[in-house]
Amino acid sequence: MAAISREEVAHLARLSRLAVSEEEIDVFAGQLDVILQAVARVGEVVAEDIPPTSHSVPLTNVLRDDVEVPCLTPEEALAGAPDVEEGRFRVPRILEEEA
Amino acid sequence: MTVTLPPYDEVVARYEPVIGLETHVELGTKTKMFCGCPIDFGGQPNTRICPVCLGLPGSLPVANKAAIEATIRIGLALNCTIATWSRFARKNYFYPDMPKNYQISQYDEPLCVDGWLDVEVEGEIVRIGIERVHLEEDTGKTQHVGGATGRIHGATESLVDYNRAGIPLVEIVTKPVPGTGALAPIVARAYVTELRDVIRSLGVSDVRMEQGSLRCDVNTSLSLPGEPWGTRTETKNVNSLRSVERAVRSEILRQAAVLDAGGKIKQETRHLHEETGDTRPGRSKETATDYRYFPEPDLVPLAPDPAWVASLKEALPELPRVHRKRLQTDWGLSDLDMRSVVNAGAVELIEETIAAGASPRAPASGGWASWPAAPTRPASSWSRWVPRPRRWPSCSAWSTRASSTTSWPAPYWRA
Amino acid sequence: MPVGVKDIVATRGVPTTAGSRILEGWRPPYDATVVERMRAAGLVMLGKTNLDEFAMGSSTEYSAYGPTYNPWDLTRIPGGSGGGSAAALAAYEAPLTVGTDTGGSIRQPGAVTGTVGAKPTYGGTSRYGLVAFSSSLDTPGPCARTVEDAALLHAVLAGHDPRDSTSIPQPVPDVVGAARLGATGDLTGVRLGLVREFGAEGAEPGVMAAFRDGLDALTKLGAEVVEVSCPHFQYALPAYYLIAPSECSSNLARFDGVRYGLRVGDDGQKAIEEVMSLTREAGFGPEVKRRVIIGTYALSSGYYDAYYGQAQKVRTLITRDFTAAFEQVDVLVSPTTPFVAFPLGSRTSDPYQMYLADLYTIPTNLYGGPAISVPCGLSEGLPVGFQIMAPTLADDRMYRVAAALESAVGTLTPGELS
Numbered sequence: 060m061a062a063i064s065r066e067e068v069a070h071l072a073r074l075s076r077l078a079v080s081e082e083e084i085d086v087f088a089g090q091l092d093v094i095l096q097a098v099a100r101v102g103e104v105v106a107e108d109i110p111p112t113s114h115s116v117p118l119t120n121v122l123r124d125d126v127e128v129p130c131l132t133p134e135e136a137l138a139g140a141p142d143v144e145e146g147r148f149r150v151p152r153i154l155e156e157e158a
Numbered sequence: 159m160t161v162t163l164p165p166y167d168e169v170v171a172r173y174e175p176v177i178g179l180e181t182h183v184e185l186g187t188k189t190k191m192f193c194g195c196p197i198d199f200g201g202q203p204n205t206r207i208c209p210v211c212l213g214l215p216g217s218l219p220v221a222n223k224a225a226i227e228a229t230i231r232i233g234l235a236l237n238c239t240i241a242t243w244s245r246f247a248r249k250n251y252f253y254p255d256m257p258k259n260y261q262i263s264q265y266d267e268p269l270c271v272d273g274w275l276d277v278e279v280e281g282e283i284v285r286i287g288i289e290r291v292h293l294e295e296d297t298g299k300t301q302h303v304g305g306a307t308g309r310i311h312g313a314t315e316s317l318v319d320y321n322r323a324g325i326p327l328v329e330i331v332t333k334p335v336p337g338t339g340a341l342a343p344i345v346a347r348a349y350v351t352e353l354r355d356v357i358r359s360l361g362v363s364d365v366r367m368e369q370g371s372l373r374c375d376v377n378t379s380l381s382l383p384g385e386p387w388g389t390r391t392e393t394k395n396v397n398s399l400r401s402v403e404r405a406v407r408s409e410i411l412r413q414a415a416v417l418d419a420g421g422k423i424k425q426e427t428r429h430l431h432e433e434t435g436d437t438r439p440g441r442s443k444e445t446a447t448d449y450r451y452f453p454e455p456d457l458v459p460l461a462p463d464p465a466w467v468a469s470l471k472e473a474l475p476e477l478p479r480v481h482r483k484r485l486q487t488d489w490g491l492s493d494l495d496m497r498s499v500v501n502a503g504a505v506e507l508i509e510e511t512i513a514a515g516a517s518p519r520a521p522a523s524g525g526w527a528s529w530p531a532a533p534t535r536p537a538s539s540w541s542r543w544v545p546r547p548r549r550w551p552s553c554s555a556w557s558t559r560a561s562s563t564t565s566w567p568a569p570y571w572r573a
Numbered sequence: 574m575p576v577g578v579k580d581i582v583a584t585r586g587v588p589t590t591a592g593s594r595i596l597e598g599w600r601p602p603y604d605a606t607v608v609e610r611m612r613a614a615g616l617v618m619l620g621k622t623n624l625d626e627f628a629m630g631s632s633t634e635y636s637a638y639g640p641t642y643n644p645w646d647l648t649r650i651p652g653g654s655g656g657g658s659a660a661a662l663a664a665y666e667a668p669l670t671v672g673t674d675t676g677g678s679i680r681q682p683g684a685v686t687g688t689v690g691a692k693p694t695y696g697g698t699s700r701y702g703l704v705a706f707s708s709s710l711d712t713p714g715p716c717a718r719t720v721e722d723a724a725l726l727h728a729v730l731a732g733h734d735p736r737d738s739t740s741i742p743q744p745v746p747d748v749v750g751a752a753r754l755g756a757t758g759d760l761t762g763v764r765l766g767l768v769r770e771f772g773a774e775g776a777e778p779g780v781m782a783a784f785r786d787g788l789d790a791l792t793k794l795g796a797e798v799v800e801v802s803c804p805h806f807q808y809a810l811p812a813y814y815l816i817a818p819s820e821c822s823s824n825l826a827r828f829d830g831v832r833y834g835l836r837v838g839d840d841g842q843k844a845i846e847e848v849m850s851l852t853r854e855a856g857f858g859p860e861v862k863r864r865v866i867i868g869t870y871a872l873s874s875g876y877y878d879a880y881y882g883q884a885q886k887v888r889t890l891i892t893r894d895f896t897a898a899f900e901q902v903d904v905l906v907s908p909t910t911p912f913v914a915f916p917l918g919s920r921t922s923d924p925y926q927m928y929l930a931d932l933y934t935i936p937t938n939l940y941g942g943p944a945i946s947v948p949c950g951l952s953e954g955l956p957v958g959f960q961i962m963a964p965t966l967a968d969d970r971m972y973r974v975a976a977a978l979e980s981a982v983g984t985l986t987p988g989e990l991s
């Protein structure tokens with residue numbers, strides 16, 4: 060059985076904001092199926108009582124003092140922007156609230 | 159759906175409302191949550207940003223100690239347990255006011271859990287359970303251009319200012335509050351009022367609803383007595399104390415009408431419309447949002463030292479309810495009189511007047527207890543409550559999302 | 574002293590593309606910490622070096638700006654993702670380069686180009702200014718032609734950085750001293766651990782032969798070889814290909830055509846969602862898209878526990894394997910990569926075959942400790958790398974052993990250049 064369907068790939072691409080073509084979905088579905096079947100091997104490990112590791116360094120409480128640091132100039136901040144209007148980043152109209 | 163709303167008294171006699179509140183408070187730290195940019199709303203757009211809060215490739219967050227401390231103090235004031243192990247998590251979703259397209263927030267390991275806040279309603283104490291208090295970063299501001307009055311619908315483009323992006327935001331979530339019956343709207347309002355006063359007394363935020371440094375989402379559901387709780391709706395963008403009350407009340411009425419007609423309540427996000435006082439659904443989405451939370455790998459866990467937490471607890475100021483109790487004794491006021499003073503918002507004024515040399519006995523003997531006390535109507539009168547035909551700031555001038563409001567005026571204290 | 578910098582490291586005012594079309598023309602308004610440190614030490618930036626897009630790949634064929642070729646054989650890949658940094662050294666275009674290693678991106682290119690590549694302890698070198706691929710794994714480090722050069726650059730790059738919350742606030746071990754000690758050729762009393770489970774995974778015979786020659790050379794210098802068991806290493810590759818894509822799917826979300834970089838499809842009609850999707854579709858190459866999709870999948874609420882969550886637990890077990898092994902031995906050794914430089918195009922159609930190039934390098938990234946690749950000989954005329962893995966914060970140990978090996982087998986130079 061395939062680990063991932065063509066429909067799932069299309070859905071995930073949409074969630075990831077990738078306007079993939081139909082041909083890409085076909086190619087990806089096959090490739091991702093191979094990859095996911097391989098990585099699913101992590102499930103073979105019995106690890107119920109094992110704590111997860113998200114960081115390899117055992118640091119905690121890395122905090123900074125509430126002290127100001129110079130900002131970018133507006134020119135620097137906006138220099139890379141594809142479109143700027145009135146000192147702000149211009150974007151196309153927004154349809155959805157979020158997600 | 160056009161429905162005729164049944165009378166409020168009759169509705170709350172048949173249905174039991176359950177409410178819940180999620181409150182966001184912008185902290186008044188000097189700098190942002192994860193970078194050293196100043197928090198200063200007076201500036202021109204995009205002048206308070208750096209690689210970190212602009213989400214430039216390669217930049218990394220470092221947590222602001224003052225914000226962690228303020229959050230723990232809020233948690234302590236709300237009788238929460240302070241976690242000995244807490245982490246930030248990424249909440250993933252795309253929106254142009256979010257520089258990284260994920261928000262650094264907290265998920266299953268918040269800083270503070272399981273507390274309560276006592277609020278006084280009609281002379282009775284109602285204990286509101288606090289589910290959690292966590293810390294996250296605010297988003298930028300989006301102005302919608304080209305449509306009518308800055309609305310998101312019909313706009314042809316939007317302009318984004320990231321000055322607000324990265325300001326520390328504390329989220330306080332209550333447990334569901336059942337059993338308040340007809341008083342549910344007033345309890346909701348009293349809770350937000352008390353919460354505001356508590357946070358103000360801690361000096362960690364200016365908590366001004368009208369300026370967006372305190373924002374509220376209101377959850378409401380209805381069920382028949384003895385039945386499981388009903389489906390809840392979430393009303394967003396409730397930006398005044400009065401609106402908190404209206405949001406609950408209008409949702410109770412709307413949901414009752416739907417249920418009476420044999421309908422089902424949809425779990426959805428709604429928006430309060432200030433002009434009419436009713437709530438309307440937000441844009442519906444094809445699928446439920448999956449934020450794909452995972453532990454923020456750029457930040458290490460927080461493990462607040464219990465001794466430090468204990469010292470913060472020790473140093474908490476007198477909280478408002480205790481403070482009021484003490485004043486009442488000092489001033490020799492009856493419960494009813496004190497309530498009038500509180501409801502009139504006159505506590506501070508009286509304190510200042512006394513501090514300026516007036517006799518502390520004056521309030522008791524004089525007319526202060528009989529200050530115009532508009533909100534202290536008996537519960538029953540709320541059933542005849544009608545939205546007054548007043549002009550309120552247009553809700554449609556705000557975007558559909560608490561975090562992408564078009565223009566909040568600068569709070570004066572920061573300017 | 575001129576130095577080449579992998580083009581995933583932010584350099585103020587100088588285009589930083591991360592090998593991606595989506596960042597074409599972007600000039601960062603700031604320097605990465607490692608770049609600042611190099612400037613302060615008097616190093617001069619020679620240029621930016623090519624890489625697989627966002628450091629995702631093992632061949633540098635996934636760069637949006639074209640592939641880099643292996644100076645040993647121009648029909649073969651120079652390794653990846655840091656193929657540019659390694660090839661520049663092998664071709665004598667630069668004496669030193671900087672790389673980043675997430676799953677082997679410094680060491681594997683070092684191995685297949687006959688150069689030295691070191692991944693420091695995670696947190697030993699600052700990530701500030703590295704365009705993030707997988708935040709919990711990314712580590713910048715030195716690439717050089719000799720072990721001592723690598724150690725000298727390591728000493729410049731490493732050190733605590735308050736701008737990186739995962740940076741370790743501890744002194745950097747004396748890597749230069751250790752390299753010079755190792756170069757004396759005495760390894761008396763040093764215990765080398767041979768990971769039993771790696772044997773079963775099957776490197777090419779020629780690679781194994783060169784590795785064994787290296788091992789023999791080290792025993793002649795006084796080192797002792799001990800076989801150790803790391804039973805969970807077989808799950809390192811699957812765990813890595815869940816953790817890295819998950820973090821990358823989130824890290825790369827910021828490339829949306831709003832604040833910097835490419836924007837596609839903004840015709841005044843389309844909504845932001847569509848413009849973002851068209852931008853990302855046009856701006857990312859196929860390997861990046863694959864990983865973003867895998868990561869989005871692995872983090873989805875229905876799959877999180879089975880995939881990302883489980884991979885994080887496996888990570889704990891791999892760390893325990895390392896800890897147990899380092900109670901028996903001073904360092905672990907293995908070939909750096911199972912095969913010599915492969916021909917261009919031979920693995921791009923089958924992504925999983927490409928992933929196997931990192932089989933031996935990935936466990937260290939999950940654990941966080943340092944590892945180095947140093948040449949140990951040739952197979953079919955192509956370089957073979959010898960990997961030395963050390964405990965967290967014991968970066969000096971691997972330099973000592975690497976320098977000793979180098980003193981015994983010498984450095985490698987492509988035929989046409991020697």
Ligand SMILES: [Zn+2]
Pocket residue numbers: 190193194195206207208209210211212324
């Ligand atoms: Zn900033």
